[in-house]
Amino acid sequence: MADLAENASPAAVTDRPVGGPLVVLSGVEKHFGPLHVLQHVDLTVHRGEVVVVIGPSGSGKSTLCRTINRLETIDSGTITIDGRELPAEGRDLARLRADVGMVFQSFNLFAHKTVLENVTLGPVRAKGVKRSVAKDRAMELLRRVGVADQAHKLPAQLSGGQQQRVAIARALAMDPKVMLFDEPTSALDPEMINEVLDVMVGLAREGMTMLVVTHEMGFARRAAHRVVFMDGGQVVEEADPETFFTAPTSTRARDFLSKILTH
Ligand SMILES: Nc1ncnc2c1ncn2[C@@H]1O[C@H](COP(=O)(O)OP(=O)(O)O)[C@@H](O)[C@H]1O
Ligand SMILES: [Mg+2]
Numbered sequence: 001m002a003d004l005a006e007n008a009s010p011a012a013v014t015d016r017p018v019g020g021p022l023v024v025l026s027g028v029e030k031h032f033g034p035l036h037v038l039q040h041v042d043l044t045v046h047r048g049e050v051v052v053v054i055g056p057s058g059s060g061k062s063t064l065c066r067t068i069n070r071l072e073t074i075d076s077g078t079i080t081i082d083g084r085e086l087p088a089e090g091r092d093l094a095r096l097r098a099d100v101g102m103v104f105q106s107f108n109l110f111a112h113k114t115v116l117e118n119v120t121l122g123p124v125r126a127k128g129v130k131r132s133v134a135k136d137r138a139m140e141l142l143r144r145v146g147v148a149d150q151a152h153k154l155p156a157q158l159s160g161g162q163q164q165r166v167a168i169a170r171a172l173a174m175d176p177k178v179m180l181f182d183e184p185t186s187a188l189d190p191e192m193i194n195e196v197l198d199v200m201v202g203l204a205r206e207g208m209t210m211l212v213v214t215h216e217m218g219f220a221r222r223a224a225h226r227v228v229f230m231d232g233g234q235v236v237e238e239a240d241p242e243t244f245f246t247a248p249t250s251t252r253a254r255d256f257l258s259k260i261l262t263h
Contacts, residue, residue, distance in 0.1 A: 018225060019047030022209050023068060023178055028077035030063060030233075037063050038074070039233040045178065050210045052220040052241070055230035056256055061213045064230070065180045068211070069100040082177055098126055101171030101179040105186045107163040109155040109170070115142065116151040119170045127174065134173070141169040145199050161192030165199055178209040185216060215260055217245060229253045 023045040030038035037060045045051050053061050066072040068079060070086050070093060079086045081100065087093045109118050119138035123129035129137075142148040145165040147158070155163050164184055171179060181200065185193040197219045204210060204223040214220070220227055220241045227244040229237040231252045237244070248254050 016048065016207065018049040021045075022047045022049075022082055023211070024078075024080045025064075025068070026078045026080075028067065028079060029075045030060075030067060030072065031075055037233045038067070041077070041233075041235055043228065043235060045209060045211055047209055048207045049226065050204045050208075050212065050224045052224040052227045053211065053213045053230060054215060054220070054227055054256075055236075059230040060233040061230055062182050065102065065182045065211065065213060068178075068180060069097055069102055094126060098122075098174045099177045101174060101176035103164070103167050103171055103179065103181045103184045105183040107155065107160070107167045107187075109163055109166060111155055114152050114154060115147065115158070115166050118155065118166060119173050122170065122174050138169070138173055141172050142166070144172075144202075145169045146195070159192060160188045161195045164188065164192075164196045168196075168199055168203075172203075178211065179203065181210065181212040181214065183213050183215075185214065217241075221245070229256070231256070 021044045025041050025043045028038050028041040029036075041064065043064075053064065055061055063072055067074050068081075081096060084096075087096055109115075110121070113121065116135065116138055119141060120131065120134045123134040123137070124131055139148060139151060142151055145168055147162050147165050147169070150158055150162060150166075155166065158166065184200070185196050188196065193216070197216060200210070200212065200219065201223045212219070212224070224241050226238055227241050228235055229244065229248070229250070229252070237248060237250045237253050239248075244253070245257065248257060
């Protein structure tokens with residue numbers, strides 16, 4: 001966990017303006033049996049905006065991400081991406097999935113395919129991109145995340161930080177409109193966290209729309225336009241990172257921050 005004082009540099013990299021709404025959740029409700037995991041969630045992520053979602057374990061952060069690319073259905077409310085409501089199934093759903101890149105805590109790479117194949121496969125299979133074109137683009141992305149020299153290895157031969165950067169490249173290969181990151185550094189050894197966060201900051205600088213579940217406050221301060229605090233399936237509070245970390249208004253956010261800042 002990053003220490004707040006160590007990351008107190010005030011200059012956010014994201015002073016650039018953001019565009020219109022890209023991902024819009026409106027009155028979203030979700031139950032798992034009797035458990036009300038998303039309680040009337042309203043959340044808008046604008047084009048080019050970086051939103052960090054923070055909150056205690058079990059507060060619904062992963063479920064929120066999973067509903068946005070329809071890995072989970074919702075009970076009621078609406079979710080639109082670029083003005084279009086999430087399709088239920090079929091070809092439209094596949095297209096939507098291509099619009100939403102997702103990076104998980106566990107890297108989820110195909111274990112028996114090389115790094116290069118991992119990044120090439122999606123565009124070839126789901127978008128019908130020619131293999132040679134997809135390969136060139138994959139190499140370009142692998143260079144961008146700093147692992148081009150690992151292209152012909154299997155994932156298990158890479159460090160966790162390298163694997164997670166491959167996972168980012170793989171998501172980017174689909175040319176997503178928005179990238180979702182669900183605790184992308186939580187499974188990494190401490191010395192590998194920054195190499196992944198640096199890639200994410202780079203993406204943020206380039207204007208990628210991002211929803212990032214993370215407790216890395218250094219990242220939030222460097223790259224987020226907005227912090228959204230969730231607790232008990234609700235969006236309890238949202239603010240710019242400086243305001244949120246220095247002057248949270250809700251008791252629940254203050255309690256949470258005091259816990260993560262003191263251990
Ligand atoms: N597939 C599922 N079936 C039943 N309960 C689930 C399922 N996925 C998550 N939950 C529960 O929903 C709540 C929210 O989980 P999650 O979205 O993973 O929270 P977070 O990511 O904030 O830790 C938790 O109580 C969790 O146990
Ligand atoms: Mg989670």
